[in-house]
Amino acid sequence: MSSDVVAALADPPRQTPRNRRQEETFRKVLSAGVEMLRQTSYADLTVRAVAARAKVAPATAYTYFSSKNHLIAEVYLDLVRQVEYFTDVNDSAVSRVEKTLRSMALMVADEPEVAAACTTALLSGNDPAVRAVRERIGAEIHRRIRAAVGPDGDPRTLAALEMTFFGALVNAGSGAFTYHQIADRLSYVVGLIVGEDR
Known part of the structure; x- marks a missing residue:
């Protein structure tokens, strides 16, 4: 593996920063997603159901998560970031x-x-x-x-x-x-x- 590839791995793709309110909404939907994953299967989870649990409109949830897989991928990223x-x-x-x-x-x-x-x-x-x-x-x-x-x-x-x-x-x-x-x-x-x- 070249050092260029390793350097590229070290710099993650940039995200558009969220303001405080947007971050709170993002975290709220993400937390609802984790809770639902702990209680239901992958097949039964939907972004709409997660939005309902988070008490936000489905359109709001879709603003942050384009699909169920996108939401779940963000859940995993959040878990990785919690590792010491x-x-x-x-x-x-x-x-x-x-x-x-x-x-x-x-x-x-x-x-x-x-x-x-x-x-x-x-x-x-x-x-x-x-x-x-x-x-x-x-x-x-x-x-x-x-x-x-x-x-x-x-x-x-x-x-x-x-x-x-x-x-x-x-x-x-x-x-x-x-x-x-x-x-x-x-x-x-x-x-x-x-x-x-x-």
Whole structure:
């Protein structure tokens, strides 16, 4: 992976800033979406139903979320942004990266409906709005891994960790492994990629 590609990953696509009122409405609809995902299946969720739960007009919800998949992708991005950064220099790079990947892998581990909906939404087609959110998710994950590896991290190491993490998510999303199982496997793989002595 070239350093240009890594640099591109580090700078997420720009969003049009929202004013305070718009941000409050966005968060209200997003929160209603998370609540509904925890109680219903992907198939049963609609932007209209989320709007009703958030007590906003459907047109207002559609102002922020062009589709159900766009809404769910934003839910996942919000969950990623809530994951703690692990940057304590007293911990080894292996430990920091392990904690980072484990935290991100487990953020939906105990919420199967949310996990299934996020997997479906993020892997669906070529909706430009979902694609833009996927790029922002990738940038968030890249930032957390880069912070955990440290300032002198080799771009190839970062790329290998990211590819490993995304591959692990696909395995969990497909049902091949549970999120807890991939978190354990990631711990082993981090040692191989980052090296035990760092």
